[in-house]
Amino acid sequence: MPEGDAVWRTARRLHEALADREISLWELRWAELGASDRRGRTTIEVVPRGKHILQRLDDGWTLHSHLRMEGRWAVVPPGGLYHRNRADPFVRALVGSAAAVAIGRRLGMLDLVPTACEPDLVGHLGPDLLGPDWDADRAVANLLGRPGRSLGAALLDQTNLAGIGTMWCAEICFLERVSPWMPVGEVDAGALGAIAARAHRLLAGSLAHRESVSTGNPRRPLFIHGRAGRPCPRCGTPISVAEVGEPQVRRTLHHCPRCQQGATPEDRAPRPGIR
Template identity: 50%
Template sequence: MPEGDTVWQTAKRLHTALAGHVLTRSDLRVPKYATADLTGRTVLDVTPRGKHLLTRIEGGLTLHSHLRMDGSWKVYTAGQRWRGGPAHQIRAILGTADHTAVGYRLPVLELLRTTEEERAVGHLGPDLLGPDWDPDRALANLLADPDRPLGEALLDQRNLAGIGNVYKCELCFLLGVTPWLPVGSLPADRAAALPALAKRLLEVNRDRPIRATTGRRGQDLYVYGRAPRPCLRCGTPIRVADQGDGSRERPTYWCPTCQPGPAPARTPRAPLHGNSPAAERSRPRLN
């Protein structure tokens, strides 16, 4: 799943290609908006909000999209072949004289009034890469439910926006606790360090094509996707188990030595998911 840094990259590329230019082609392949025509309007900006994308268009309109598991936006120059997937997976096309942005497999696509953007993103907590970032508020949100497992709390975009499953696992490793530790049991010094650490991880990766948390070439991540290989710190085999609130289970990786605390008694095999660890490390790029 694209995380906050990937969505930030996507917004940057879309903004560079579209902002300030008049749309010469508009095709929203969602029944509700099949007759909507945005041609002749100027794209004002493309802004990320957590894992959401807001494409603001002249006339007080915003095209809201969310990539979820495998959605993507690709940008093509005039005459360039589209390679993002088969035509039936295309959900949106926004074209200017020089570039065409094509949205593939977008599970969320809606056209709304810019004044109504809060209806789509108003539930989100402080954005780790946004101008509204507030570390104190983010921490207060996380601690509001002290019995909730830390991993689940980090994925809840109402607490802080931008963390996905990769960063959840890596943050818990860097904090030295398991993702199953109740948030309220997190030592005070580590809780205080959490917001800044999360922001730092996303900031240093937002301009990289390959996500990395270790600083080691060829060994990009500490735990995510590494089971049952040895921990980079202590050599203990990395473990994996599913974690979720019942609505969705996610493969969760941890080192049982470097991350003491509650964890499943035995490690069940994680189910196959649409994105491999390599795919989650290497972002979808806009060509």
Template identity: 50%
Template sequence: MPEGDTVWLTAHRLHQALAGRVVTDFDLRVPQLATADLRGTTVTEVVSRGKHVLTRFDTGVTLHSHLRMDGSWYLSRAGQRPRKHPEFMIRAIVGNGEWRATGYRVHDLQLVERADEDRLVGHLGPDLLGPDWDVDLAVANLQRQPERTIGEALLDQRNLAGIGNMYKAEILFMRRTNPWTPVHGVVDLPAMVVLAQKLLRMNRDHPEQATTGLPGRGNEHWVFERVGQPCRRCRTRIVKADQGDPPYARITYWCPTCQPTADTTPPTP
């Protein structure tokens, strides 16, 4: 699933291409919106909210989309047919005289009045890359379920919006915290939240996502997707296990030495 910085960058690039320009090409290829036509309107802005993309028009209408696991927006010059994915994967097109934005396999497409956006994103916690970012509120949200494992709590977008599975694993390693540690057992929860925002902001302006600061391809991450490889700190082999209840369980990665077992014992890798 795309992380919050990827969604932020997507919205930023869409904003640069669409904002302030009159819509000349508009097509939503989902049954409930197939007759919608916003040609002749002007895009005022495109913003991200957590992992949601909101494209706002001067009529007061907002096009909502979510990338989920496999969605993407692709920009091409007007008049050029994008070739990133097959035609049948297209769900949305918003274009003007200069640019064409094509949404491939984007999900949860809805047209709502801007005043009703909260119906779609109002449940989210403070956005790590948004103007509403609030460390104290994010910490308070996490502490509402003190017995919940920190690995699951960080992924809950109702607590703070933008962290995905990669950043969750990396943040916990950098803070030497086992993923199964209860929230109440986390040492310096505010510092963990501050680190999360720092990492997303550090990576938001480019598609590459790195947390280690180490040069070279393959050195981007501490533990994420490195199962069986030696820990970059202590050389212990990285392990993985599912965390959470089906169907929402996610694979988590950790170093057994740098992130020792918490009060809640993780499954055997």
């Protein structure tokens, strides 16, 4: 699943391509939306909200999309590339102006809703790490809402705070030297505040780059994510991978078993009486 900063970059690309321009192409290959037609309308703006993308139109409606695991939006000039993409069976949306065409491929969600009803789609999200509503105190309070849950699962839950995927979760826990399998209620409150502040700083800082960067160096952008078996950059121990989260939403996380303190994956059997 794309991380919050990647969704933010996608929304910015769509905004630059579509905002303030009349829609001349509108083709949604999505069940009941197939009959919709917004040609002639103007896109006001395209904004990210957590991992959701909201394209607001001047008729009071919003095209909402979510990339889920494999979705992506590409922006291409009208012409050859656009025509080649039209035949792609995985394309779910083609929205364009005279200047550019946005192609949504393998999208996980697509809805057309009154802009006033956007809260029905994104109102469940916690404070957005990259949004104007970012509120670290509320994010920490949300994380503590289910103290028996692992820190990793809590950070990945978009209703606590919005924008963290498995990559940022692994990198942040590594940098804060805490195990993602630690019950969130056992993490020191100050440490949780530091984790939230780190998350905000890293995602915001990453917007200056073309891809997510936690190290400050785009040529070697990440410390541990995707580096299973390679030496930990801090202590040299091979980086491990293990699952985190409830069975239905289990995800894999990279971690250093030596220098991230707290529970190990084996410790995370359910504890009776703790939610």
